[in-house]
Amino acid sequence: xxxxxxxxxxxxxxxxxxxxxxxxxxxxxxxxxxxxxxxxxxxxxxxxxxxxxxxxxxxxxxxxxxxxxxxxxxxxxxxxxxxxxxxxxxxxxxxxxxxxxxxxxxxxxxxxxxxxxxxxxxxxxxxxxxxxxxxxxxxxxxxxxxxxxxxxxxxxxxxxxxxxxxxxxxxxxxxxxxxxxxxxxxxxxxxxxxxxxxxxxxxxxxxxxxxxxxxxxxxxxxxxxxxxxxxxxxxxxxxxxxxxxxxxxxxxxxxxxxxxxxxxxxxxxxxxxxxxxxxxxxxxxxxxxxxxxxxxxxxxxxxxxxxxxxxxxxxxxxxxxxxxxxxxxxxxxxxxxxxxxxxxxxxxxxxxxxxxxxxxxxxxxxxxxxxxxxxxxxxxxxxxxxxxxxxxxxxxxxxxxxxxxxxxxxxxxxxxxxxxxxxxxxxxxxxxxxxxxxxxxxxxxxxxxxxxxxxxxxxxxxxxxxxxxxxxxxxxxxxxxxxxxxxxxxxxxxxxxxxxxxxxxxxxxxxxxxxxxxxxxxxxxxxxxxxxxxxxxxxxxxxxxxxxxxxxxxxxxxxxxxxxx
Numbered sequence: 001x002x003x004x005x006x007x008x009x010x011x012x013x014x015x016x017x018x019x020x021x022x023x024x025x026x027x028x029x030x031x032x033x034x035x036x037x038x039x040x041x042x043x044x045x046x047x048x049x050x051x052x053x054x055x056x057x058x059x060x061x062x063x064x065x066x067x068x069x070x071x072x073x074x075x076x077x078x079x080x081x082x083x084x085x086x087x088x089x090x091x092x093x094x095x096x097x098x099x100x101x102x103x104x105x106x107x108x109x110x111x112x113x114x115x116x117x118x119x120x121x122x123x124x125x126x127x128x129x130x131x132x133x134x135x136x137x138x139x140x141x142x143x144x145x146x147x148x149x150x151x152x153x154x155x156x157x158x159x160x161x162x163x164x165x166x167x168x169x170x171x172x173x174x175x176x177x178x179x180x181x182x183x184x185x186x187x188x189x190x191x192x193x194x195x196x197x198x199x200x201x202x203x204x205x206x207x208x209x210x211x212x213x214x215x216x217x218x219x220x221x222x223x224x225x226x227x228x229x230x231x232x233x234x235x236x237x238x239x240x241x242x243x244x245x246x247x248x249x250x251x252x253x254x255x256x257x258x259x260x261x262x263x264x265x266x267x268x269x270x271x272x273x274x275x276x277x278x279x280x281x282x283x284x285x286x287x288x289x290x291x292x293x294x295x296x297x298x299x300x301x302x303x304x305x306x307x308x309x310x311x312x313x314x315x316x317x318x319x320x321x322x323x324x325x326x327x328x329x330x331x332x333x334x335x336x337x338x339x340x341x342x343x344x345x346x347x348x349x350x351x352x353x354x355x356x357x358x359x360x361x362x363x364x365x366x367x368x369x370x371x372x373x374x375x376x377x378x379x380x381x382x383x384x385x386x387x388x389x390x391x392x393x394x395x396x397x398x399x400x401x402x403x404x405x406x407x408x409x410x411x412x413x414x415x416x417x418x419x420x421x422x423x424x425x426x427x428x429x430x431x432x433x434x435x436x437x438x439x440x441x442x443x444x445x446x447x448x449x450x451x452x453x454x455x456x457x458x459x460x461x462x463x464x465x466x467x468x469x470x471x472x473x474x475x476x477x478x479x480x481x482x483x484x485x486x487x488x489x490x491x492x493x494x495x496x497x498x499x500x501x502x503x504x505x506x507x508x509x510x511x512x513x514x515x516x517x518x519x520x521x522x523x524x525x526x527x528x529x530x531x532x533x534x535x536x537x538x539x540x541x542x543x544x545x546x547x548x549x550x551x552x553x554x555x556x557x558x559x560x561x562x563x564x565x
Contacts, residue, residue, distance in 0.1 A: 039437035043502040046440060052150050052451030053498055054111030055104075055473060056412065058157040058202070060087045061460040063117065065094035069132035071120040074159035075170065075218040076463075082220075085466025091458055091476050092483050094136060099485070101143045103474060104457065107491055108498035112144055113411055113453050115154035115202070116191075118161050118183055125161035126179050129186060137191060145194050152197040152409070152453075154273070155184055155254070158207060158218050158463060165219055171243040172212070172221075177250045184254035188262045196268040199343050199411065200254050204247040205302050206275040212239040213366045217463060226365040236365040238323040245325040248306050252338035273343025273411050274303050277350050277376060278391020287354035291372040294319075295352050296398065298370045304403045310336035319359060319369040341450065342399070343411035349391035350376040385416055387431050389438035396442040396449065405448045410439060414455035415490075419470045428473075428490040433503055454494060458485055 039046075044053070060066075060076045066088040080086035093100060104112060118125070120133040144151055160170050168175045184200065192198075201207075210217030213236045214228040221234025255270040262268070279295050281288035297305070297313035305313045310332030316324055327335065353373045361368060392413065399408060415431035432454055443449050459472035467478065473491035477484045487495075497503045 039440045040433075041502065042437060042440055044498055044500050047443065051443075051449070052111040052409070052453075054109050054113060054150070054152070054451065054453045055107075055457040055494075056113030056152070056453045056455055057091075057093070057457050057460055058115040058154065058159075059117035059120070060090070060157070060159050061456075061462070062091040062093035062458070063120075064088060064090040064092040066090075068094070069120075069136070070123050070130040071117065071133060072123040073162040074117065074119045075162055075165050076159045078162055078165075079218040079220055080461075083466075085461065085468075087461045089483075090461050096483070097136075097140045098143055100458070101140075101147055101149070103485060103487075104144075104149060105147050107473070107487075107495045109149060109457075110498065111150035111152060111451060111453065112457070113152040113154065113199070114140070115157040115159075116187060117159060118156065119159070119163075121186065122161070122183055123163075125164040125167075126182055129190075134190060141191055141194050150197070151195045152199060152411070153187070153191065153195045154199040154202050155187060156180070156200065157202040158211075160219070170219060171208075171246050172239055174246060174249075176246050177253055180250040181253040181257055185257060185261075188258055188266070188268075192258075192262050192266040192268055196266070197341070197409075198258065198268060198270045200251040200270060200272050201247050202273050202343075202411075203275040203345060204244050204251075204272070205299055208240040208243045208247070209366055212236065212243050226367070237363060240366040241320060241324045244302060245327075248303070248335050249331060252335040255338040255340075256334060269340035271339050271341035271343055271407075271409075272303065272307075273345055274300055275345045276300055276392075276395045277348060277374075278346070278388070278394050279350055279352050279374075280391070280394070282351040282353045282375075285354075287356070288352060291354035291356075292352040295350075295370050295372050295374060298366070300395075300398070300403070304342070304399075306332075306335045307339050308336065308403055316369070319371060320366075339406070341407040341409060342403075343409050344395065344399070345412040345455075346392045346395060346410065347413065347416075348376060348385045349388050350374045383416070383418075384427050385431070387415075387427075387434050389434045392435055393438045393442055396439075396447045397445070400445075400447050405446070408447065408449045409451040409453065410449065411453050412455040413452070414471045416465075417470045419459065419468050421470065423475060423486060423488045425470075425488045425490050428488070429493045432490060432494060436497075436503070454490075 047053075060074065060080075064087065065071065066073075066077060066086075077086065116137060117133070121130060121137065122128075123130050123133075141151060160176075164170050164176065164179060170176060184198075187195075188198070207217065211219050212221045212234060213226060215222030215231035215234065215236075216228050220229065220231050221239055222228075222231045222236045223234050226236035251272050258268070258270050277299060279292045279299070281292040294315045297315045301313040302316065305311060306327070310327060311317075312324060351374075354371070355373045356371045358364065358368045358371045392410075396408070399406065413432075413435050415425075415428040417425060417427060436452060439449055439452050454473060456471045456473070458474040459467070459470045459476045461467060462469050462471070473488055473494060475486040475488055477486065493503075
């Protein structure tokens with residue numbers, strides 16, 4: 001009741017100041033009851049001037065135009081069309097890029113992370129450049145540069161050209177090293193005078209686990225009994241390791257090429273991004289603590305140890321044995337040090353318990369080799385992530401202590417909500433507020449963090465959730481032929497923060513008049529056919545939106561919304 005009284009007292013004060021009929025106040029009590037040990041009152045100026053705040057998308061998730069202007073299918077097209085949620089149109093970013101850049105400017109984004117569709121630029125995976133694909137990326141890049149937005153380009157985001165998958169098996173063949181390097185060369189040559197930050201491959205650890213062990217993501221390779229889905233090709237016992245091995249060799253080949261051929265002229269940077277989870281032992285037992293570090297070896301160390309030392313973690317070599325490829329001396333030297341920064345992707349935490357008995361099983365996959373039981377939020381459910389920023393804080397501390405404190409961009413971090421939830425995405429505001437605070441704490445403790453990118457700029461096609469889950473700062477109305485974008489509360493909150501407004505545990509957003517909130521309510525009703533609000537409900541005292549762990553009430557007498565935690 002204390003929270004309710006504070007809301008009513010604040011509302012009464014505002015009403016006395018501005019009058020009943022001209023003000024609607026939405027009081028967002030962003031109460032981090034999770035006991036977060038992160039900064040809870042900060043502003044943009046608390047971060048270094050050269051720290052980049054942005055947001056991101058990727059090509060297949062937003063561009064659409066899948067069959068236009070010479071683009072050919074990628075493995076993500078094939079994966080998506082095996083189901084019912086695909087990116088043929090997506091957000092139509094291919095045609096609406098100017099509008100989207102305008103929204104970025106209005107929001108105050110300082111940086112934007114996007115990806116280049118390999119099969120749009122090189123329809124055959126190699127060889128001649130597609131002029132129309134080249135023109136599109138030049139147009140997008142020029143629009144961003146002309147508006148002062150820093151560019152971060154990803155070369156591969158789960159979307160290998162299908163022609164290369166069909167020809168030689170894609171990432172399980174050494175041929176991919178040559179073709180990826182040639183593709184990167186084209187991108188560096190054509191765009192490197194404007195793009196300074198190159199992320200070669202996104203989430204190789206998750207890409208390999210989902211795509212070559214469980215069969216849940218492109219290219220859907222796995223073998224029984226390890227398949228989560230009914231897939232009939234692949235070998236889960238060694239293909240995940242082989243794919244990452246070739247990814248590391250391809251990444252390092254491209255990075256060395258850039259340093260040798262382009263750096264002196266373009267002055268850019270090349271890195272790779274890693275999916276991270278905050279791993280915590282379930283108990284204080286030594287076994288669980290060792291298991292938590294072992295799991296971290298299999299996630300982050302799988303990529304970072306070769307980049308730092310030219311070899312895989314000892315725990316991986318011990319548990320996977322001969323199924324884990326080895327680097328030649330030349331390859332080890334090539335991979336070691338082949339990065340200028342690391343992209344960190346983080347959403348949630350996990351509890352870890354030891355399961356060393358799994359090592360007694362003769363036929364094992366990557367998951368079994370970890371010899372641990374991992375409990376995470378259900379990635380297949382459209383549920384919100386717990387707000388637990390200490391996991392990101394812990395991972396950043398591990399990168400500092402275990403991996404040499406590399407320059408880091410937080411390339412993805414955001415809250416998942418069902419696509420039919422409100423434009424008033426309070427949980428996303430709470431999430432972003434808490435995690436940005438954790439980043440600030442890590443900076444103050446010496447972590448070498450260079451930027452933070454909220455995922456995602458707009459609601460888009462998610463790899464596992466399709467269009468049923470939402471991460472965006474902007475809502476995309478898929479019932480509108482024009483796919484109109486609408487800012488959510490999180491977009492307005494992020495914008496105010498980026499433009500210098502202090503972010504605190506209690507965030508007050510003032511709107512001009514009653515009609516503005518009524519319009520927002522009307523829009524929300526139109527977007528949510530499964531959760532319609534009747535006029536009778538709205539005029540009463542108990543209009544409840546879908547918001548887990550929140551009670552949201554429209555009080556017609558006070559002309560206010562109150563949010564009770």
